[in-house]
Amino acid sequence: MQKTDDFSSTPTPRHSHAVVVGAGTMGADVAIVLARAGARVTVVEPDALKRQALQPHVFKGLSELDLARRADAVTAVADVQDLDWAEVALVIECVPERLPIKQALFARLLELAPADTLLTSNSSSFPISAIAQGLPTQERMLGLHFFMPAHLVPLVEVVMGPQSSDVAADSLCQFMRLCGCVPVKVRKDKPGFLANRLQHALAREAFAMIDEGVASPEDVDAAVRFGFGFRFLAAGPVMQRDHAGIDVHCAAAATMYPSLSNAAVPAQALSDRVAAGRFGMKSGAGFYDWTPETRQAERERYDRLLQEGLRLLADELPPLDRSF
Numbered sequence: 001m002q003k004t005d006d007f008s009s010t011p012t013p014r015h016s017h018a019v020v021v022g023a024g025t026m027g028a029d030v031a032i033v034l035a036r037a038g039a040r041v042t043v044v045e046p047d048a049l050k051r052q053a054l055q056p057h058v059f060k061g062l063s064e065l066d067l068a069r070r071a072d073a074v075t076a077v078a079d080v081q082d083l084d085w086a087e088v089a090l091v092i093e094c095v096p097e098r099l100p101i102k103q104a105l106f107a108r109l110l111e112l113a114p115a116d117t118l119l120t121s122n123s124s125s126f127p128i129s130a131i132a133q134g135l136p137t138q139e140r141m142l143g144l145h146f147f148m149p150a151h152l153v154p155l156v157e158v159v160m161g162p163q164s165s166d167v168a169a170d171s172l173c174q175f176m177r178l179c180g181c182v183p184v185k186v187r188k189d190k191p192g193f194l195a196n197r198l199q200h201a202l203a204r205e206a207f208a209m210i211d212e213g214v215a216s217p218e219d220v221d222a223a224v225r226f227g228f229g230f231r232f233l234a235a236g237p238v239m240q241r242d243h244a245g246i247d248v249h250c251a252a253a254a255t256m257y258p259s260l261s262n263a264a265v266p267a268q269a270l271s272d273r274v275a276a277g278r279f280g281m282k283s284g285a286g287f288y289d290w291t292p293e294t295r296q297a298e299r300e301r302y303d304r305l306l307q308e309g310l311r312l313l314a315d316e317l318p319p320l321d322r323s324f
Contacts, residue, residue, distance in 0.1 A: 013178050014038035018090040023050040026122060027094035029150035031074050032061040037179040041074045042083050051076040061151050085112050092144055093121045102131045118172060120144035127189035129161035138163035142172060145193055152306040154182040154317055159189050177318040205260055207267030217287045
């Protein structure tokens with residue numbers, strides 16, 4: 001990414017130095033996204049064990065793409081003070097979801113990063129306007145929201161705050177396309193941005209029906225995966241309306257909308273499990289029970305199907321430059 005004061009240069013990951021702050025699950029996968037496009041990547045992580053685990057993780061992820069040779073482009077340091085900021089074009093924050101931590105980091109980045117470096121946050125909880133509140137040069141601050149696992153799910157949201165530069169957002173979108181991602185520009189940083197708002201609208205109705213005894217958790221999952229969700233691989237909800245007929249869907253909406261859940265609090269099926277410590281895989285139980293063995297098998301199945309989906313969509317995804 002050639003660096004200019006107005007952020008209007010054409011992004012080129014191959015000639016860029018990008019910084020990822022945080023080497024947790026998301027940060028490590030984001031490093032793979034950047035490295036596979038040829039960017040030089042520095043990951044900032046104070047935890048020594050996470051720094052040690054980073055390189056094997058990146059090597060494995062790139063090896064699955066036959067790009068293991070690019071793993072050496074990823075290095076790690078313990079603190080943002082420990083790297084050369086002169087040529088850094090992009091920063092992606094992937095620190096824990098606590099607003100004071102993010103705000104403090106962005107304030108520090110303003111002291112270190114050149115004036116034309118784009119400063120972005122992967123936060124799924126906090127809008128970029130809240131993270132950047134009170135800071136100067138908010139025009140170069142954007143949300144850059146990936147979805148787990150970041151190196152397998154193509155979508156990335158480029159989220160604009162009220163002061164974000166539209167030119168900077170377009171430049172970042174182009175950069176992410178060259179990283180093999182499918183960027184969508186979210187022009188207002190509403191809670192949940194774009195994709196999570198859609199996802200939670202579905203989830204609210206799903207868990208409301210579980211609460212009501214309409215269907216079991218297993219049948220809700222099956223209805224989505226093998227019904228309308230199966231078609232989403234081929235077309236999103238807007239295109240589906242053109243396929244099926246807008247008049248049909250409009251009539252169905254008029255019948256169903258009055259009875260859809262509009263609850264302002266999480267469903268009992270969720271809150272009861274949280275109260276019981278049933279958080280999902282990480283606690284050994286959620287809606288389903290998990291042992292270390294079944295959790296590993298499920299993650300392998302999940303990742304394998306995502307990789308198959310990527311192969312099916314290969315002709316519609318931005319291509320990666322494999323020439324070097």
